[in-house]
Amino acid sequence: MNRLFPRVAVAAALTVGLCGLTFAQTKIGFVAPLSGPQALVGQDQLDGFLLALDQLGGKLGGQPAAVVREDDQLKPEVGQQAVRKLIDRDKVDAIVGLSFSNVLMGSLPRLVESGVVTIATNAGPSPIAGAQCKANLFSMAWQNDGAAEAMGKFVQDRGIKRVYLMAPNYQAGKDMLAGFKRHYKGQIVDEVYTQVNQPDYSAEIAQLQASGAEAVFVFYPGGMGINFVKQFNQAGLTGKLPMYSVFTVDGTTLPSLRDAAVGVVGGAMYDASLDTPENRKFVSAFEARFKRTPSLYAAAGYDAANVLDLAFKKAGGDASKLAASVKAAGSEFKSVRGPFRFGKNNMPVQNYYAFETVREGGKPVTRQIGVPLTAHVDPYAAQCTL
Incomplete structure (x- = not known):
């Protein structure tokens, strides 16, 4: 079967009668600098993503979701190790983050080879916007x-x-x-x-x-x-x-x-002062939870979670449909930044x-x-x- 959700993390094993049942979770890998001078950039993306996930009841596409965090330290070689771990060991269903272009480009060969849907929330390097564009690679933030x-x-x-x-x-x-x-x-x-x-x-x-x-x-x-x-x-x-x-x-x-x-x-493409219904709701919730004003990085993380939620629903458990579902979801969800869609190269049109x-x-x-x-x-x- 070509299914999206057999990649599972077992939170607990529950036995009912003679049948062993587990709660399956969609697994999302999150890679960003979470230490060092750029940690505030990575943390804001993560906090935006987690806020949206919390508002979605801890689910993406109706499926319980777990986030596996990796600190790339803004070092391409560390980012490559993190990406390999998420794909090969953790068996994630999608990867979010890859905050800086040098880290994203360093991990590009493994991401392309794996076919795992990847949504960058702070990078849109020109090579993957152009001739090296790939169906499974998206930027939720911007083309650089x-x-x-x-x-x-x-x-x-x-x-x-x-x-x-x-x-x-x-x-x-x-x-x-x-x-x-x-x-x-x-x-x-x-x-x-x-x-x-x-x-x-x-x-x-x-x-x-x-x-x-x-x-x-x-x-x-x-x-x-x-x-x-x-x-x-x-x-x-x-x-x-x-x-x-x-x-x-x-x-x-x-x-x-x-x-x-x-x-x-x-x-x-975003500031907390933008006056849209979606943004007013986002800013209010973010400030209430984190006691600070959200940045454009937090907005990209927040939007990424909401796009994935809709995409998982559209994919219906079929991994082969997830990339196309992300692309379609980009035109349907309501971004906190205002008008948004993915262009032909999976970069934002905004x-x-x-x-x-x-x-x-x-x-x-x-x-x-x-x-x-x-x-x-x-x-x-x-x-x-x-």
């Missing part, structure tokens, strides 16, 4: 370039002529800067790549300060963003040199950055918004100031043969 493309268009529309670019030196960093340049037509003063998880940016900020740029565009997620923005502020550049960003000032970093982030404009951090009511908050890209299809989809 998308938010940066929105900021490129936003900065272009503002008439800024000279921009300095900065990002960490890995696949997502390169995708972000490529995305910005796709829509920005002014002068790129310099394009600087720093080490992943670099703690000190004083030398790079000094170079930026002396560059003569009118603005800076940066991609520094999680702990990297906290360090960079604080050091930018300490250098006296806040309020003097406009900062445009993606994944740098968000729900995970703003509590630490506070006033240092005021004035920063960021591009994203709006990208512009948010500014402002001081309001005695504290820094984010407010929507534009929608640079609506129902945006990434530029790599045409290369996908799905």
